[in-house]
Amino acid sequence: MNSKPKHTSALHEKDGISPPDFISKDSVASIKKNRRKQPSVDELVTGILNQDKVALSRAITLVESKNNTHLAKATEIIEKCLPHANKSIRIGITGVPGVGKSTFIEAFGKHLTGLGKKVAVLAVDPSSSISSGSILGDKTRMEDLVKDENAFIRPSASGDSLGGVARKTRETIILCEACGFDTIVIETVGVGQSETAVHSMVDFFLLLKLAGAGDELQGIKRGIIEMADAIVINKADGDNVKRAQMARTEFKRALHLYPMKASEWLPKVITASALKQEGIDDVWQLISEFHKTTKANSYFENHRKQQNRFWLLQTIEERLKHNFYNNSNVKKVLDDYLKATENSTISPFHAAQQLLELLNS
Structure with a gap:
């Protein structure tokens, strides 16, 4: 007779803990029903x-x-919600991966909630071009801010959107403003060739930079510098303080090469340490000064109007694209045209023209 003990399967599920007797089954059923x-x-x-x-x-x-x-x-x-929106200042924050965007935003957000502000952070996570997945881990990196009653953090995947923003970021801004958040912070996926869309939906564009990382010359590229309303040299602490000061001087010189902005605002360069929470108030003072200046010269309102125009045109393009790929006539023949284009039996331009004509057929 075999006396060896029987091994339990690794897939065996242990019995869970039964709910206490004092918990009402009716209440549990009601909660589950409301969830659905x-x-x-x-x-x-x-x-x-x-x-x-x-x-x-x-x-x-x-x-x-x-x-x-x-x-x-x-x-x-x-x-x-639209009549209850547009009562906030919208701040875009961007920078290369590793510059400390999440740490900076948490320190900045905590500073603002300490001043009585209500802060909504829309953190955009890059989506994989292979699996289309995103980690969406920004909340875990802002563990103090996420527990703040006056803060709201919403991570979203960038999907196939260019410009470092999610597909529906603008609509989300409207909802957050209607919910009473007076400061909207948009964290983008990082500086890239198409990192410009964020500029079309914010009032103040903040560029985070690193010192001593070979960033200075890379940063003096016309596009990103022209958009920035302020440059913050982050991680200006410990042995990096001197390098941060040198980087600040270099970027200040670079800014003098560009013409005056339509907002009549001269971009500033400052140093900060999100880890040590130093220079955070200086950043807010800069933004407040910008807000006051652009309100006085009417740029703030005019810029918002231009953004709404851009929003309309971009939405039209998005809907046209959606309607095209979901059109039943197009779906039937799209694969055939793609294969024909791959085999060079038809030019991509001619194929596109014929596919677009199917929309009206």
Whole structure:
């Protein structure tokens, strides 16, 4: 007779802990039922206007969805929230990976909530071009700010959007403003060739730089410097203080090579240490000064109007693209045209023309 003990499968699931007797089964059933219940547009809008973060999160999920039913619902929510929006200052923060964007934003956000501000952080995570996945780990890197009652952090995947922003960032800004957040911070995926879209949706564009990392010459590229309203040399602490001061001098010289901005604002260069929380107040003072200057010369309002025009045109392009790829006639023959183009039996230009004509057929 075999007396060896029976081995339990590694896939065996142990019994869980039973709920205490004092927990009402009816209450548990009610909670589960409400979780499955989809709130109406009016319920979500009411929640947002009452500064309910859960309602805000659910509305953003609808906005980011590609489902046509969700799209209609999201559009209605945005329309109802729009009269309550546009009462914030929108700040875009960008910089190369490793510059300390998340650490800086947490220190900056905590400073603002300490001043009584309500801060919404829209953190955009890069999506893989292979798997299309994103880590969305910004909340874990802002562990103090995420627990702040006056802060809201929403990580989103960049998807196939260029410019370091998510596909629905603009709509999300509207919802956050309607929810009472007076300072919107957009963290982009990092500086790249198309890192310009963020400039079309913010009031103040902040560029974070590193000293002593071979960044100075790379940073003096016309496009990104022309867009920046301020450059902050981050990680100016410890042995890096002297290098940060030298980098600050170099960037100040570089800024003199560019013409005056339409905002009549002269970009500033300062040093800061997010880790030591030094120079953070100087950054906010700069932004406040910019806000005051551009409000006085009417640039602030005019810039917002131009952004709305750009938003309309970009949305039209997005919808046209969506309608094209979801058109039944196009779907039937798209693969054939792609193969024909690969085999050089038809030019890409002629193929595109014929496919576009199918939209009107």
